[in-house]
Amino acid sequence: MLTPDDDGGAAGNDRGRRCRRRPWGLSVTIPTPNADDYAKVDHDGNIWVAPGRFSLRPSSWINGPITAPILPNPAAASRYLGGMLTPQPRRWRPGQAVALAMEPQSSRMLQKCLEEGGIQEFDLMFQEVLAGFPTLAGHAFGNYLCQKLIDKSPPEHRALILRRLAGSIARLSVDVHGTRVIQNLIELCTTPEETALITLEFKGLAVNARSxxxxxxxxxxxxxxxxxxxxxxxxxxxxxxxxxxxxxxxxxxxxxxxxxxxxxxxxxxxxxxxxxxxxxxxxxxxxxxxxxxxxxxxxxxxxxxxxxxxxxxxxxxxxxxxxxxxxxxxxxxxxxxxxxxxxxxxxxxxxxxxxxxxxxxxxxxxxxxxxxxxxLPLLKVRYRQPVVKNLAASYPDLIYERRPGDLFPRNKL
Incomplete structure (x- = not known):
């Protein structure tokens, strides 16, 4: 249960209002004026709180920057809190795309920007990522952004990518991450210019067998x-x-x-x-x-x-x-x-x-x-046991025999 902290709890009760217990089992004190100073909703739907205002339990206070979501249901939270929480737009700063693409969370954020953004955002990100494409293509997380860019790129942009990768395609082709990017490029090649660039790079060691x-x-x-x-x-x-x-x-x-x-x-x-x-x-x-x-x-x-x-x-x-x-x-x-x-x-x-x-x-x-x-008796012990076991399971008459008066089959070996 969320409770007010020791320093600001009483004042918070005086200035704000107490929300009743909600279906997710949490109660929150939100100051009435300037609610955005205390809680925000990010682009993934998590609700974040300012430091020192709320805690998950009395002995665990939130200190430092806004780094932990506390309410998992943004739709319900916005309804119960009267729309005081303001959704924050998804942002990435120009000049940081290459660095962000190398982190798992921010790489997914950039991919989502490409999916939902317009042509201007695509052009901005493409120009920035193109410079670091050889590095990102072989990176554990960056290769996903590269593939997303290739998927959304027209032929003239793919040709620019191929020129930027000149001298690196052979290396990336045998890289565990880079091979996905190169395969994606080959799969989408449609123009003679792209075909010529790939052929020149591979020097006969790559096959686009459809052409x-x-x-x-x-x-x-x-x-x-x-x-x-x-x-x-x-x-x-x-x-x-x-x-x-x-x-x-x-x-x-x-x-x-x-x-x-x-x-x-x-x-x-x-x-x-x-x-x-x-x-x-x-x-x-x-x-x-x-x-x-x-x-x-x-x-x-x-x-x-x-x-x-x-x-x-x-x-x-x-x-x-x-x-x-x-x-x-x-x-x-x-x-x-x-x-x-x-x-x-x-x-x-x-x-x-x-x-x-x-x-x-x-x-x-x-x-x-x-x-x-x-x-069969000549088999070495290390080889005989599995061989005899397999043969006995499939061909029992080969290994066992039953003579008159025997209760159980005898091993012929």
């Missing part, structure tokens, strides 16, 4: 597939390019990936490009890629990155004949090779994936289970 003006980028990706697809950023560009390409352009990219499949599959970044082709490519592309990798499937299954490619091949093979060929290459070339796969920390997952793919064919699953069962 036919970027066909030369696809040519560059195809020619330098082995180099670009093994780069951390390049592999993402390659996947995006493949996703949005069509017709002969996609076919050219698929051929480039297939020709470099062996190199890409064992690379920490390149394997994602191969998996992308297997995920979104058509049957012809997938069949061609798997046939290229088929002779080395057993070796690829033993390696950290390429084992993921092998599992993807098993899941995305266009027909059962290719699945049988992959399984035969991995598991049916000899007991030594299968034992090596079962005991390998990566290879054993490829074997489990093959068994899941064969679930639709009972005969093939039983045949593969018969090949796998003799090697």
């Amino acid at each position: 036919q003006a970027y066909d030369w980028v696809f040519d560059e990706l195809s020619d330098e597939c082995g180099k670009l697809a093994t780069d951390q950023v390049g592999c993402r560009v390659f996947q995006t390019a493949f996703d949005v390409s069509t017709g002969t352009v996609r076919e050219r990219l698929a051929l480039a990936i297939t020709e470099n499949a062996a190199q890409l599959s064992v690379d920490q970044w390149g394997n994602y490009v191969v998996q992308r082709l297997l995920h979104v490519g058509d049957k012809v592309m997938r069949r061609r890629l798997i046939q290229v990798l088929l002779p080395s499937m057993a070796t690829l299954a033993l390696l950290k990155f390429s084992s993921n490619v092998v599992e993807r091949c098993l899941r995305r093979a266009p027909d059962e004949a290719l699945v049988d060929a992959i399984v035969a290459e991995m598991c049916m070339s000899g007991p030594e090779r299968l034992a090596a796969l079962m005991c390998d920390p990566y290879g054993n997952y490829c074997v489990q994936t093959a068994m899941r793919v064969y679930e639709s064919s009972q005969a093939k699953l039983e045949h593969l289970a018969g090949l796998v069962r003799p090697h």
Whole structure:
């Protein structure tokens, strides 16, 4: 309950009036003359009080500047207090926009100003923020104001932003905050001038895949597939390019990936490009890629990155004949090779994936289970427990058997 303070309480009761208890459970003493000297309503609807006038409880006085809202319901407060509280307009001082944009609360305030303000306020803020755009674009809070400005900017203003960001776009593209601003710019590019500015800045490393003006980028990706697809950023560009390409352009990219499949599959970044082709490519592309990798499937299954490619091949093979060929290459070339796969920390997952793919064919699953069962005791303890647990859950007959007279199934291992 709000109470008058010790120094001014009695005088306040004499000069003012006491409000009855309101629905939110607060009572306030507001001096009748010049009420605006004691309480204000800010642009967010909070009611603020002058220092030393009110407190939340007798032992907690409000001292210092007006820094704490005390009444949460401005509509009710204005009605009960007779309209004595004056709403304060939202203000920001010219020359402070860049500094304000770096604080969470004031950044939101500036964004709200852009949303509700007119063209004059937009022009004023744009000219001020433009000077600090490279810094704000990579800032945790400033990037939101930059995105808001881009959204509300016409093409000629976006061109000014691109010129101001010259030399910084590549750096911002790999920044956790700046990448949002650059993506927003690329998304909204509509004029040849904007397109030319972005192309010049990225020097072929960025893709606005919606425009036919970027066909030369696809040519560059195809020619330098082995180099670009093994780069951390390049592999993402390659996947995006493949996703949005069509017709002969996609076919050219698929051929480039297939020709470099062996190199890409064992690379920490390149394997994602191969998996992308297997995920979104058509049957012809997938069949061609798997046939290229088929002779080395057993070796690829033993390696950290390429084992993921092998599992993807098993899941995305266009027909059962290719699945049988992959399984035969991995598991049916000899007991030594299968034992090596079962005991390998990566290879054993490829074997489990093959068994899941064969679930639709009972005969093939039983045949593969018969090949796998003799090697289960060879598994290292650290690998055996999760593998056996997964196999027992999916294929209990592989792990357990029940003999005549047994109350419970026996572990075959």
